[in-house]
Amino acid sequence: MSSDDLFAAEEQVIAAAQQLLDAGRFADRVDGKLYEELLKDYQKLFRTTRRLMKLSDRNEQQLNVLGQEQRKANEIIAQKNMALEVLSTKLSKYLSPQIYHSIFTGAQGVEIASSRKKLTIFFSDVVNFTETTDKLESEDLTNVLNRYLTEMSDIALEHGATIDKYIGDAIMVFFGDPESRGVKEDARACVRMAVAMLRRLRQLQAEWQGLGAEQPFHLRIGINTGYVTVGNFGSADRMDYTIIGSAVNLTARLQSHSEIDGILIGHETYSLVKDDVAAEEQTPIKVKGFAEPVRCYKVLGLYDDLAAEGAVIREEADGFKVLLDLQKHDRAEAIVALEAIVARLKS
Amino acid sequence: MRDKLDIEATSRTPAVTFDFIKNHLKITGESYPEDVTEFYGPVFTALDGYLSKLGAGNCRFDFELIYLNSSSAKAIMMLMDKLDAAAKKGASVEVYWYYDKEDDTMQDLGGEFGEDLENAKFHLEKMPG
Numbered sequence: 001m002s003s004d005d006l007f008a009a010e011e012q013v014i015a016a017a018q019q020l021l022d023a024g025r026f027a028d029r030v031d032g033k034l035y036e037e038l039l040k041d042y043q044k045l046f047r048t049t050r051r052l053m054k055l056s057d058r059n060e061q062q063l064n065v066l067g068q069e070q071r072k073a074n075e076i077i078a079q080k081n082m083a084l085e086v087l088s089t090k091l092s093k094y095l096s097p098q099i100y101h102s103i104f105t106g107a108q109g110v111e112i113a114s115s116r117k118k119l120t121i122f123f124s125d126v127v128n129f130t131e132t133t134d135k136l137e138s139e140d141l142t143n144v145l146n147r148y149l150t151e152m153s154d155i156a157l158e159h160g161a162t163i164d165k166y167i168g169d170a171i172m173v174f175f176g177d178p179e180s181r182g183v184k185e186d187a188r189a190c191v192r193m194a195v196a197m198l199r200r201l202r203q204l205q206a207e208w209q210g211l212g213a214e215q216p217f218h219l220r221i222g223i224n225t226g227y228v229t230v231g232n233f234g235s236a237d238r239m240d241y242t243i244i245g246s247a248v249n250l251t252a253r254l255q256s257h258s259e260i261d262g263i264l265i266g267h268e269t270y271s272l273v274k275d276d277v278a279a280e281e282q283t284p285i286k287v288k289g290f291a292e293p294v295r296c297y298k299v300l301g302l303y304d305d306l307a308a309e310g311a312v313i314r315e316e317a318d319g320f321k322v323l324l325d326l327q328k329h330d331r332a333e334a335i336v337a338l339e340a341i342v343a344r345l346k347s
Numbered sequence: 348m349r350d351k352l353d354i355e356a357t358s359r360t361p362a363v364t365f366d367f368i369k370n371h372l373k374i375t376g377e378s379y380p381e382d383v384t385e386f387y388g389p390v391f392t393a394l395d396g397y398l399s400k401l402g403a404g405n406c407r408f409d410f411e412l413i414y415l416n417s418s419s420a421k422a423i424m425m426l427m428d429k430l431d432a433a434a435k436k437g438a439s440v441e442v443y444w445y446y447d448k449e450d451d452t453m454q455d456l457g458g459e460f461g462e463d464l465e466n467a468k469f470h471l472e473k474m475p476g
Contacts, residue, residue, distance in 0.1 A: 052417045058452040
């Protein structure tokens with residue numbers, strides 16, 4: 001039906017009214033004039049109605065076109081978002097999860113900037129990795145290395161570490177940025193992570209040997225706490241979120257001085273974790289850039305683990321703490337000392 | 348009588364520029380106000396005041412509308428009626444309707460508005476540029 005058909009009835013009314021006027025059917029001229037004006041107003045109202053209807057239809061049509069364009073735009077946006085999400089997931093593999101999260105939530109800027117923070121830093125390195133894996137085929141070597149790094153990274157992330165970088169088989173992580181649970185808790189988490197890594201390494205050693213490695217793998221680990229400069233370093237086009245400073249260098253040195261499958265920690269880390277970690281002071285090491293030899297400690301284990309193994313007795317309450325290292329002291333000596341304390345308490 | 352009426356355009360209402368000294372009145376932009384009476388009421392009042400004193404003077408009114416809803420179209424027709432009535436009383440009124448060269452509907456609508464003007468002189472023009 002055309003718009004003309006829609007108004008056929010109105011057209012007929014107008015035509016009939018016009019015929020009446022044209023035929024001079026009004027004997028009274030006043031009535032005729034009134035009728036003529038009425039017809040004129042009716043015709044104007046009729047035109048107005050048609051215009052408004054036409055305009056309304058045009059606007060509705062435009063609205064539909066815009067709606068369709070909007071839907072198409074939404075589809076394109078959804079596709080682009082999906083592509084961006086896939087890309088960002090791929091890119092995220094190249095970043096520590098905390099750094100990735102900080103950047104994507106806007107908490108972390110991507111400009112060249114840095115700040116000073118006290119962090120606990122961790123370095124690990126596989127002892128003689130090249131020699132140990134010399135007889136492995138390239139594919140097997142890749143699998144072994146990736147498996148090792150994956151396992152260690154999982155443990156690092158479980159403990160809240162920020163993975164700074166992998167340097168071949170070496171791993172560098174730190175605690176305290178961009179998220180920190182406090183300097184003390186960061187240091188504790190780092191040492192707990194190192195102990196968990198060594199435990200997992202022992203499980204992996206058998207697996208690696210099964211793949212053809214003639215020698216079992218071993219690690220050296222160094223941990224240190226100190227002020228570092230943390231932030232984005234590099235150029236505006238290519239930057240790394242990393243840490244620099246003498247505390248970082250010292251950690252690397254501690255790692256190189258560590259015993260095989262051992263953890264060597266610096267003095268500040270030790271003072272932060274000594275309530276939880278059994279450690280033994282080592283001969284201070286000379287480190288380039290440090291005037292005095294650096295005090296360091298070999299980690300013997302976590303008191304919780306040692307207590308479970310019966311190697312230590314540990315009791316703790318408010319204002320009351322007993323720690324007996326049964327590996328260091330003769331039991332009889334310990335009993336004498338404890339009895340003396342009990343006697344003093346009773347008196 | 349005031350010398351001017353200036354109403355700035357918004358996302359829903361057109362700019363109104365009535366220069367009563369120069370006898371040049373203009374409405375530009377899009378028109379789909381939430382309340383058409385609230386918007387056009389002051390425009391009608393200002394125009395009525397001006398036209399009542401125009402006598403046999405000259406007046407030019409430019410419409411440069413890109414989009415208008417049905418209520419606005421009715422308001423525009425009322426403006427046209429006022430202008431035509433002033434012309435009937437002896438004023439020299441010229442109405443310019445500018446349309447976007449790609450908008451046939453606004454061209455047709457302007458043409459139809461022009462047909463209703465019996466006394467004012469009507470011009471249908473493409474928007475410049």
